[in-house]
Amino acid sequence: MNNQLVFATNNRHKLEEVSAMLANKHQILSLKDIQCNEDIPETGTTLEENALIKAQYVYQHYNMNCFADDTGLEVEALNGAPGVYSARYAGEGHDSVANMKKLLSELEGKENRKARFRTVIALIIDGKVYQFEGIVNGHITTSKHGTEGFGYDPVFVPEGYEQTFAELGNEIKNQISHRARAVKALVEFLNKQSY
C-alpha cells in the first residue's frame, strides 16, 4: 500500500483531527483533494452500512485506499433512535436546534435518559474491508447547556462528567469522544501494518 489514504469527508475539523494523528505515516486526502464532488448518498439503515457505502464509493470510483465514518446518537428509552438518522431527526436540513428540540420533547417525563454516541469507521485497503468503533456513554439533559461543539453537544453529558460536551469544550471532548475513540482504533491498526 502507498501512504495515501482518502478520508471520505470534506469536514475540515475531522480531517485535521485524523491527519494530526497519522502525521508521519500517511498523507490524508479529502474528497475535495481527489476531485470527488459527489454528495455520496447515505442510504444504509445502520451506521456500519453508511460508513461502508461511502468508503466503497471512493474505492470503486477512484481505486484508492480509503476510510469513511458515520456517527449516531443512540438513546436507550427511544430504542436506539435517532441513531443512523441523527442528522435529520427533525427532518431534512441538518438543523441541530430542531433535532435537540425533538429529542427533548420525546424524552419529556422519561426517567431513563441514558444515551451513547457511536462512531463506526469503515476502512478499505487493497480491497479488504476493516471496521472500527468508538463509543461514549452518557445521558441526555432536560435542557440545553453550553455553546461549544456542534450537533447534540448541548444536551449530552458524558459518563464521569457533570457538564455537557458543549460546556466541556473541544479539548476534553476530543480526548474522550466516540469519534476520537474510533479514530484511535483506526490509527493503532494502521500503525501496526507493515509495508
Ligand code: IMP
Ligand atoms: P456524522 O456521521 O459525523 O455526519 O454525524 C451525524 C450526526 O450525528 C450529526 O449531524 C450530528 O447531529 C450528530 N453528531 C455526530 N457527532 C456528534 C458530536 O460529536 N456531537 C454532537 N452531535 C454529533
